[in-house]
Amino acid sequence: MAVKKNDNQPLKENEEFAKHNHNYMVFEVGLHGWKKCFLFIVILTTLILALINTALIVWIIRVQDFGLNGMGKLRISSNGLRMDGTAEFMAHLRSKYISSRNDAPLRVNSRRNISLSAIDLQNNVVGQITLSSKAIIMKNKELHIQDQNGRTLLYADDKKIKMDLDNVKFIVPGGLNFENSVKTSEVRASEFNDLRLESLTKKIYINAADGVDINSHGSDISLNSLMDTKIISQKGTIVFDSEKIQFKNLRHSSLINPLAAEVYGDIAEVCMCKDGTLFLAPPDSNKPCKVTSGVCGI
Secondary structure (H helix, E strand, O other): EEEEEEOOOOOOOHHHHHHHOOOOOEEOOOOOOHHHHHHHHHHHHHHHHHHHHHHHHHHHHHHHOOOOOEEOOEEEEEEEEEEOOOOOOOOOOOOOOOOOOOHHHHHOOOOOOEEEEEOOOOOOOOEEEOOOOEEEEEEEEEEEEEEEOEEEEEEEEEOOOOEEOOOOOOOOOOOOOOOOOOOOOOOOOOOOOOOOOOOOOOOOOOOOOOOOOEEEEEEOOOOOOOOOOOOOOOOOOOOOOOOEEEEOOOOOOOOOOHHHOOOOOOEEEEOOOOEEEEEEOOOOOOOOOOOOOOOOOO
């Protein structure tokens, strides 16, 4: 390149002319030697790194399935997030509403415990459900179990447990064990099964302020004891109302002098057949306990 040193003479781009004319100087512009090679290496390395980064970005986008609506099986919409498939959460999950697809159930799996907690504005846990390998723990002030119509089937708090059910069925081979008293309006066995109240080592007390009714509509009622069986009415009357009453294994007694017996007008004899059936007979000192046909099965 020729640079004019004197403005009165024309510019000549000729190196041979500049050598013989000292009014002109030639300057070489550019990189030469090792500097030029170093610059080419830097540019080539930068280009290679840019291509590698571009390829990695494209590969990550393809693998993670990035899109305008989300990443992979995670879709972002105006209603929230939608996950199609299995998701693993490494830390806390906070959400207002979680639901599954209409054609698939919602499964929550954990290698350890699963805890669902409700927290107030002060970050205090007001309700919690913990599912572990040994127990299910529910913490709250009240427990409500409802049916699909909103009817409370089971209610529990720190003072009582209430069940609003037509029938409660317990399948326990060893029976139910109540350490304290049981208050109920009715005790009834299921159909075609016996009802058995048993105390192996102590007594059974059945108390009621108004009355106690023991009814059997289809079969017998048996009262068995090793020692005495007592039926006591402190102020009322003990009534045996049946067409047939039997007293078995009673002691037998006979009159020493039947002719000395006296007859009373408003008194009937209480007689008993050999099988223990009691019946009434007109008083007769000579022929006591007259029996007619059909009374004692004769």
